Amino acid sequence: MRRPLAVALTTLLSSSAAAVPYAEYILAPSQRDLSPVKVHQANGTVINAAEVTTSGSGGTTFNSVSAVTYDYTKNIGGLVSFIVSSSSDSEQYIGISYTESSLWISPDGSDATQNIAIDETLWFKITGPGNYSVEPLHDRGGFRYLNVYHNTTGNVTLSHLQTYFTAMPHFPDDGIGEYTGYFHSNDEKLNRVWYAGAYTDQLCTIPSTAGNSLVDLDATDPNTPTVWWSNSTLTNGSSAFTDGPKRDKLVWPGDFAISVPGVFLSTDDAITVKLSLQQLFASQNATTGALPWFAQPIYVFPENSFINFGKVVFSFNYHLFTLLGLHNYWIYTGDDEYLQQNWNRFKLALNYSLSFVDETGLANVTSSFDWLREGMGGHNIEANSILKHTLDVAVTLAYAVNDTSHIASWKNSSATIVSAANTLLWDSSASLYKDNETTTLHPQDGNVWSIISGVASANQSTDISSALAARWGPYGAPAPEAGTTVSPFITGFELQAHFLAGQPQRAIELMQFMWADFMLDDPRMTNSTYIEGYDTSGALHYPAYADDARISHAHGWSSGPVLALSTFAVGLHVLNATNWIAHPQPGNLTNVEAGFKVDHGTYSGNYSVTAKGASYVLSTPPGTKGSLVLDTPGCNASVKVTGSDVGGKHGKKFSWVKQVHGHKGVASTPWKCGVWGPSPPAHQDGSAGTITIDNLAGGNYTVDIVCS
Known part of the structure; x- marks a missing residue:
């Protein structure tokens, strides 16, 4: 029997919409x-x-x-x-x-x-x-x-x-698979990986009244089946973006750091992200500025110990992830009004984070709750890297809301974290950062975040990338800070770190064997969505739970390849509603393309190997501007960039040509990958590893690289 659901915002999609590219890979039902x-x-x-x-x-x-x-x-x-x-x-x-x-x-x-x-x-x-x-x-x-x-x-x-x-309840019944984004490459594994990530995020988008009530969380008898309900109200709208559709079915900000960009790159479900973020801010402590470990539901029955525990527990990193979630939402929507509405909350929360910074210049993290690990050890590299990244984001947002009074202080705190972390935590013998000053542990989470945040230099990033790859096992990248755990969440950030370190092939290989070969094709998996975490032995065991049957097999924080492939491999970096960077890093892929539509326009990119080199076709929205970053070819080459219909209906033609001396020893690949950071890269010539063309108006461009 068909059950009617309240359908909001049906104008998001239409059954009469144009054909969706590569729809044969979409796992969402019709x-x-x-x-x-x-x-x-x-x-x-x-x-x-x-x-x-x-x-x-x-x-x-x-x-x-x-x-x-x-x-x-x-x-x-x-x-x-x-x-x-x-x-x-x-x-x-x-x-x-x-x-x-x-x-x-x-x-x-x-x-x-x-x-x-x-x-x-x-x-x-x-x-x-x-x-x-x-x-x-x-x-x-x-x-x-x-x-x-x-x-x-x-x-x-x-x-x-x-x-x-019941997933995606606010989408039309025949529009669940009408994606606004797409991905395709010459590698079938990666094609499946991207669409499984997008579908995982869709399953995590549940009716707002179907949150997990965790009725028998305190049960102690493993032999007695427990009562379960799904009746918490999570947001003030019809949908909520949760960590998982089976459990916990709550709004967790940690997951947002990976899954929110993936949502915009696949379905552009801005309203659900906005509703869920607002519930996180609604749970903020108005006095201290502390943000919740997870958003408090609007309605819970019956009351249970876990929800009550969430009212008082504080996670240093999840607090920051809410702030980064607001930034991610603003990047893709350009919703300045929503940013302004939450700006004072943002500043209060960031000020609370900075109150943990001591005389070393690093935050002394006393809260014990993070993504899985317990105990941060004080001057923790992961927490301080995320804080540094959030400070940099705060500067960007301050300019957007025209509140520049704290910018100098935030920049100074960011720079101090870099200096202090490298003085106290860098272990040159291992080419990795230590978790803190009191241990010899070299964590996965802190090291990948050191690259993402810019705590690590370009040379350190290269070394960290190599050291992390050397630790891989047959089932993926280990997270030794959580015992014998493989965390798709933290490894999603590792994918970004390898790209940022100029090692795209490592990220591609990791997606191929960890996400495709194991997380999709292992017969214990769903062949469609991504598991929350597992043991380095390949056992489906997660240390957080007493019962392995509790592991979620659809967890938004495991959908990192959506961001990695669209943003890094194809190179479509959206900085905000008016600025972008296009920097393709295809590794050994001979063809890779992606596109997506957000509120301010449509982006697409297509890289392909040609008989004598490579080509890259790029399209960005009129009214925007950006930088085109090209990695130096592995050969002496002519690099030509042409554009048409640039800058709107009265656009002008664009042409740029440069003869480039290639890098020796990399002739097997058309382009050698470079590094870009949180800010647009500076002008560089071919000998420095990248070629950058700044101040390009939004429009259509073709790059032709012809080896001589």
Whole structure:
């Protein structure tokens, strides 16, 4: 039975919209009523188990104690309903349970949302023929496998079984897959990786009234299935952007640092980002400026210890991630009014962060809560790198709101962090930063953030990139600060760090074997969305949870390749609504392209290898301006840049030609990748590694590199 949903802002998309490029890769459904695709397994006496799948047309009969696990072949989410055509009597029962991974299929219940034990099965008393539906209270946001049980003597025949897809509730029913962004390359692994990341972010966009209530989080008996509800209200709108659709189903700012750019690069769902950010700011301590570890729901029933704990706990880094989330929202929307509305909150929060800075010039981090690790060790490299980056962002935003009174102080604090971190925390023998002064641990999170923030110099960034790559295992990049953990969240930042260090091929290889080969293709995965984290051995174990069945297999913080591929590989860096940098870093890809539409216009880029060199075709919105950064070719070459229809309808032609001496030893690749930082790169000539053309008006450009 189809369940109506409140649909807001239907003008975002239209079923009559132009064809979406590369739509064959999009995993989002074309409509909301979804039937299972196939039977995964059946137990007991079941007649015609496949008749309620997409290939069936009749009825499925469950006799005595029996069960079928149905496979949707990808992770979905929503409200299950079924039609009973007949039953032997009025005392029959049908049970429904769910799981994201085949590893947790169980006759006893669903994979876990609580910390101990699996979730209870939903049982329906079958009183006769008719429609039976799961209540919105039990909206299951993420599952690939649907288990249907019959546990009594007698029989029940189902004539229909479906799930009403509830993710992206404010999008038109036939517009969930109408992406505003696209990606494609000559590497099929990367194509799948990008679209799985975009789909992961979509599943994390849930009805605002379907937040996780964590009813039995304090349960202690692993053998007793626990009660679960999804009825918290998370935002003041129809949708909310959460960390995961199964759990926690809360608005977490840490995830935003990775997933918010991915949303704009794929679906441009600005309204959900805005609503979710506003709830984070609504939870701010008005006296100290402290921002929450996660946004407090507007409505929670019943009250539970975790939500109450979230009211008092403070995370130094998640506090800053909310500020960076506001910056990311502003970058892609140009929403100056929203920025101005939250500017005083931003300043109050940043001032609170700076209150932790001591005589060393570094923040002394006493809060113990971060993405997984507990204990920051005082002068922590990750926390201070994120603080430095936030200070730089604050300067940019200050100019946007014309409040420049703190700029000199913020710049000074940023520079002091760089100096102090390199004096106290840089370990030249390891080519990595130490976690803090009291340990020999070289963390993944702090080292990748040192590159992103500019704490690390260009030479240090190159060395860090090499040292991090040397630690890779068969299943991905380790995060030793969290034990034997592989964190797709932190590794999403590592992807950016390799690009920034001028090592795009490392980022590409990491996406290929970690995201594609393992996180998509391992049979325990969903083949469509990305897991929250796992063990370096490949075991699906995450140290944060007592029950491995609790691991989320659709987590927005694991969608880093969307940003990495569109922004770095294709080179479409949006700085704000009026400025951009185009700097393609394709590695060994022979063709790679991406495009996306945001409020102020459309961006696209296409890099391809040619018979004698390479070409890059770029389009940016009229009324904007930017810099084109080209990495020096691996050969002596003619570099020609031409443009047309530049600067709007009265635009002018553009032409630029330069003879470049190539870098020796890199002739195997057309372009040698360079480095760009948080600010537009300075003018450089070919011998310095990059060629930069500044002050280009928005428009259409073609770069031709011909080796001589």
